[in-house]
Structure formats: C-alpha cells, structure tokens
Amino acid sequence: MERLDAPQIPRRSRLPGGSFLLVWPACVIAVFFIVPFALLLRTSVARPGFGALGEGGFELQNFTGLAVDGAFLGSVGFSLALAAGVAVLSLSLSFPFTYWITRMSRRAQVVWLVFLLTTLSLSEVLITFAWQVMLAKRIGFSNLLVWLHLLPEPMSLSPNLWAVVACLVYLVIPFSVLLLFPGMSRIDPQMAEAAQTMGASPTRAFFTVIVPLMRRPIVTCLLMSFIVAIGSYVAPLVLGRPEQWTVAILISKAALDAGNLPLATAMSVAFLTATALVCGLLLALGGRGRPT
Amino acid sequence: MGAAPANAAGRLGRDLFLGLFASFLALPLAIVAGVSFNDSRRMRFPPEQWSIRWYVDFLHDPAWMSALRSSLLIGVCAALLAASVALPICYFEWKYRLRVARALNTLGRVPFMLPPVVLAVVFLVFWSLLGHVGRMEDVVIAHAVVFLQLPLAAMMLGFHSIDRTLVEAAQTLGARDADVFRTIVLPIVMPYVVSGMLFVCLLSLNEYIIAQMVVGFAIETLPIKIFNSLRAGFSPTMCVGAVLFMLAGLVGYTFIALISDLPKLLGSEARR
Numbered sequence: 001m002e003r004l005d006a007p008q009i010p011r012r013s014r015l016p017g018g019s020f021l022l023v024w025p026a027c028v029i030a031v032f033f034i035v036p037f038a039l040l041l042r043t044s045v046a047r048p049g050f051g052a053l054g055e056g057g058f059e060l061q062n063f064t065g066l067a068v069d070g071a072f073l074g075s076v077g078f079s080l081a082l083a084a085g086v087a088v089l090s091l092s093l094s095f096p097f098t099y100w101i102t103r104m105s106r107r108a109q110v111v112w113l114v115f116l117l118t119t120l121s122l123s124e125v126l127i128t129f130a131w132q133v134m135l136a137k138r139i140g141f142s143n144l145l146v147w148l149h150l151l152p153e154p155m156s157l158s159p160n161l162w163a164v165v166a167c168l169v170y171l172v173i174p175f176s177v178l179l180l181f182p183g184m185s186r187i188d189p190q191m192a193e194a195a196q197t198m199g200a201s202p203t204r205a206f207f208t209v210i211v212p213l214m215r216r217p218i219v220t221c222l223l224m225s226f227i228v229a230i231g232s233y234v235a236p237l238v239l240g241r242p243e244q245w246t247v248a249i250l251i252s253k254a255a256l257d258a259g260n261l262p263l264a265t266a267m268s269v270a271f272l273t274a275t276a277l278v279c280g281l282l283l284a285l286g287g288r289g290r291p292t
Numbered sequence: 293m294g295a296a297p298a299n300a301a302g303r304l305g306r307d308l309f310l311g312l313f314a315s316f317l318a319l320p321l322a323i324v325a326g327v328s329f330n331d332s333r334r335m336r337f338p339p340e341q342w343s344i345r346w347y348v349d350f351l352h353d354p355a356w357m358s359a360l361r362s363s364l365l366i367g368v369c370a371a372l373l374a375a376s377v378a379l380p381i382c383y384f385e386w387k388y389r390l391r392v393a394r395a396l397n398t399l400g401r402v403p404f405m406l407p408p409v410v411l412a413v414v415f416l417v418f419w420s421l422l423g424h425v426g427r428m429e430d431v432v433i434a435h436a437v438v439f440l441q442l443p444l445a446a447m448m449l450g451f452h453s454i455d456r457t458l459v460e461a462a463q464t465l466g467a468r469d470a471d472v473f474r475t476i477v478l479p480i481v482m483p484y485v486v487s488g489m490l491f492v493c494l495l496s497l498n499e500y501i502i503a504q505m506v507v508g509f510a511i512e513t514l515p516i517k518i519f520n521s522l523r524a525g526f527s528p529t530m531c532v533g534a535v536l537f538m539l540a541g542l543v544g545y546t547f548i549a550l551i552s553d554l555p556k557l558l559g560s561e562a563r564r
Contacts (some may be wrong), residue, residue, distance in 0.1 A: 025378070028437070032418075033437050035398075039421060040413065040414045090386055096309060110549050114542065114554070115317065121491075121545075122537060123518075124501075129534060130320035130321060130323065132522070134323055178409055181558055182560060187367060231409055233408070233500075234501075251503060252412070252504075256505065268409070271406070
C-alpha cells in the first residue's frame with residue numbers, strides 16, 4: 001500500500017518539488033471564499049446601515065431585531081417546512097425511479113442521465129418560467145384538467161402554494177436521483193432476487209431489502225434536497241403569494257431593495273444556522289445504524 | 293407460478309411510472325419549446341401556425357445577443373478558473389497525498405453546499421467592501437468558487453482511474469515527473485478535466501441569484517434578462533432563450549457522455 005502511494009518522494013525536502021503550484025489554489029480559496037465568508041460574519045454584527053470594516057462597530061442589534069421580527073421568523077418556519085415537504089415528496093418519486101433506471105442497460109441509463117442533467121442545470125428562472133407558462137389559463141394544463149372533468153373551466157393555476165411545491169419538486173428531483181444513483185447502482189440485483197426466491201413479493205423485497213440498504217444515501221438525498229429547496233428564490237417569488245415568500249426572498253430584498261447589508265448578512269447567518277440545525281438533526285436521526 | 297402475472301403487473305406499473313415521470317420532466321420544456329415556434333404573439337399551445345420568427349427576432353435583438361455573449365464569456369472564464377484551481381489540488385492529492393491538498397479539496401467543496409442566496413450575499417459584501425462592483429470578473433470569480441466542487445469531484449475520479457503500475461513502469465524507464473505528467477497522467481485525466489469544466493460552464497450559464505446580486509445592476513446575463521422580461525410580461529422571444537439553454541445542456545452533457553463514462557462520473561461502479 002505505502003509503496004504504491006508514495007513513489008520516489010524526494011529526500012531533500014519534506015514538500016515534493018512543484019508543490020509551489022498549490023499556492024494558486026490556496027490563494028484563490030482563501031481570498032475568494034474564506035475572506036468573503038469572514039466578512040459576512042463581520043458585517044452581520046455591524047451597525048445597521050454600515051458595512052465598512054472600521055466604523056461598523058460591534059452590535060447584536062441586527063440579530064435581536066430578527067429574533068422579534070414575526071415576518072422573518074414566520075418566513076424561516078415556512079421555508080423549513082416547505083423544503084422538508086419538497087425533500088420528502090421528491091425522494092418518494094425519485095427513489096423508485098432511480099431503482100428502475102439502475103436496472104436498465106447502460107445505453108438507456110446514459111440517455112436518462114443526459115436528460116436529467118439537462119433539467120438539473122436549467123436555471124431556476126427558466127423552470128419557473130416554464131411552469132408559469134404551463135399553469136397559465138390558455139395553455140395546456142388547466143385545459144387537460146377540464147377535459148378530465150376535474151375543473152369546470154380553464155383557469156390560471158398560479159400563484160398558489162401548490163404551484164410552488166410542484167415547481168420545487170421539479171427542481172429537486174434531478175438532484176435526488178443523482179444522489180441516489182451511486183448507492184443504488186452498487187446494490188447487487190441478486191439481493192432482491194434472493195429475497196423473492198425465498199418467497200417475498202417484489203414489493204416486499206423492495207421495502208425489506210433495497211430500502212434498508214439505501215439508508216445512508218436516503219439520508220444524504222433528503223439532506224441535499226432540503227438544502228436545494230430551502231435556497232429557492234425565483235419559484236416562490238413568481239409562483240407564490242407574498243405569504244409564501246421564502247427567507248431567500250427576504251434576504252435579497254434586504255440587500256438589494258433596502259440596501260441594508262448588515263441586516264441581510266444577519267439574516268443569512270440566522271438562516272444558515274437554522275438550516276444547519278435541521279441538517280444536524282436529520283443526520284443524528286438517520287446516521288445511526290451501520291453504514292452500508 | 294404466481295410470479296408471472298405479478299411480474300407482468302409490476303412491469304406495467306414500472307412503465308407507467310417511468311412514462312409519467314418522463315412527462316413530468318418533459319412537459320414544461322415541451323410547452324416552452326412549442327410556444328417558441330408559435331407564429332402568434334399570444335401564448336398558444338400547441339402552436340397554431342409554426343414559425344421561426346421569434347428566433348430571427350432573438351438573433352437580431354442586440355440586448356438578447358449581448359446577454360448571450362456575457363453569459364458565455366462568464367461561463368467559459370469561470371470554467372477555466374475553476375479548472376486551474378482544481379487541477380493542482382487533485383494532482384498533488386493523488387501523487388503525494390499531501391495534507392494541504394486534501395484540506396484544500398475539502399474546503400473547495402464547501403461553497404457548493406451553501407444556499408445560493410447566502411453565497412450571493414457573501415460576494416455582494418466582499419466586492420462592495422473592496423469597492424470593486426459591477427464588473428464581469430466579480431461574477432466570474434464567484435461562479436468559479438461556488439462551482440469548484442464539480443471539477444474537484446470529476447478530476448479526482450480521473451486521477452483515481454490511473455493505473456499506478458503504468459506510472460511506475462515509466463519511472464523505471466527513466467521518465468521524470470514532468471514526462472509522466474505529460475505522457476500518462478494528462479491524456480488519462482483530460483476527459484475528466486473537460487467534463488468538470490463543462491459542468492461549471494453549464495451551471496454558470498444558468499445561475500441567476502448570485503449573478504443578479506453581484507453584478508445584476510450593471511451586466512445582464514441571459515437568466516437575468518429572462519427574469520427581467522418575465523416581470524415585464526410574456527414575450528415569445530424569452531422562450532427562444534429558454535430553448536437555447538436546453539439545447540446547450542443537451543449538447544454539453546451528450547458530449548460529456550461521449551468523451552467519458554457518464555454513469556461512472558456520476559458515481560456508478562463500472563460494470564464488469
């Protein structure tokens with residue numbers, strides 16, 4: 001092992017030759033990620049209206065203000081609930097889907113994956129726009145419902161909560177499929193077959209063999225879907241009513257419309273903390289049990 | 293005995309589910325594409341009269357073309373920057389297992405996990421404190437850092453697919469590190485480098501909130517332009533922009549699938 005991993009390390013110095021090349025990535029990450037992130041934390045405790053380093057002072061006013069701001073707290077709660085709902089919904093759709101595509105031929109898999117990646121990388125703006133068009137009065141979807149006798153006459157199906165949820169599920173599904181894909185494609189198909197040979201129905205084999213094997217990927221998938229959904233901005237703004245506005249919208253309003261960077265950064269920090277708490281909780285609940 | 297009908301029913305259920313799933317994913321895209329080929333200015337689906345007039349409009353509209361140019365420029369530059377950062381990290385982690393390289397690799401994957409709006413605020417604060425606002429390089433750097441995770445993951449896979457005995461054989465025959473890198477490492481890793489860069493470029497092309505917050509008041513990228521026209525009311529020209537994005541994604545990912553092993557890139561183990 002050791003022999004393979006350390007081929008001819010130069011004896012003269014501890015660091016191998018050429019490692020000065022690492023200075024470039026180190027600088028980029030330090031200057032353009034660590035410093036900006038530190039500045040975010042710094043600005044969140046500056047006096048409202050100030051952003052500069054020296055004169056900002058140190059106050060917790062932004063945070064204490066947020067703690068009693070009903071609209072902000074309500075929006076945080078709504079965002080967390082919305083993201084959780086979307087994560088569960090998209091998991092329940094993408095799990096059987098991923099199971100089936102991993103059992104297809106390689107070529108069919110590639111076609112599905114290219115399709116998924118294409119929708120995955122489509123901008124939230126574009127997807128929201130597509131949904132807005134689709135839910136409009138004159139276009140397809142409501143006409144389809146009329147035809148199915150589910151609606152008396154064509155109508156606009158947005159803005160409302162369900163339009164937001166549907167659009168977010170659409171946004172999240174490619175992510176959750178791609179997160180389930182590695183684990184699922186490593187499951188030996190013979191496992192489920194063995195269970196069936198011993199008399200389990202395919203459904204039962206699926207729930208008693210495949211699902212427990214996928215415990216870890218399921219938790220990761222819920223986590224990432226939650227993170228993607230909670231950051232959503234365009235979909236709730238365009239397809240939702242103001243009471244369905246997520247924290248992301250409030251943050252961008254504070255930063256751009258009100259120009260109050262200390263407030264926007266404090267909101268970001270509070271929002272990150274809330275998200276991290278939920279993720280930590282989920283990991284604590286789901287991380288138990290043996291890794292697969 | 294009872295297995296056969298259950299299987300047939302199961303297969304039917306599967307096909308039904310896959311069909312519904314595919315339509316769910318395809319329907320909004322199909323409608324937008326359909327509307328873009330409609331002759332009328334009003335939203336109609338399916339199109340009553342086919343026409344490519346909105347495509348002609350799009351190509352002759354300086355505002356849309358300049359948005360397209362900015363988006364492409366930002367995407368390509370962000371991809372190059374991200375690759376230039378990721379390549380040394382992955383190389384040194386693979387070759388020497390340097391602790392610094394491993395730390396950078398982990399750190400470089402963090403931004404991708406944060407909500408985009410928070411990253412947007414991070415970069416907004418950073419550039420406004422520097423007094424360097426509204427420039428194209430601001431958003432290029434932001435995108436390169438945010439999407440750094442993708443080339444890191446892709447290139448790491450590429451390096452791990454190199455057979456160590458090949459490297460040892462070359463060294464036994466007297467090749468120096470630079471020769472090994474040029475003649476063995478680079479040719480094997482190149483498809484993964486290109487894939488990583490394409491991922492960054494495609495995601496950057498589609499990214500809205502960070503670009504909007506960092507440079508939105510000065511530069512219009514394609515998503516910003518679409519969003520602004522979305523607020524101003526419907527126009528079929530927007531659908532043309534949307535169709536171009538879908539095509540870019542489709543072509544880009546098909547290309548990745550052709551030059552490298554897509555299922556493996558996405559984490560499947562190679563089938564024997």
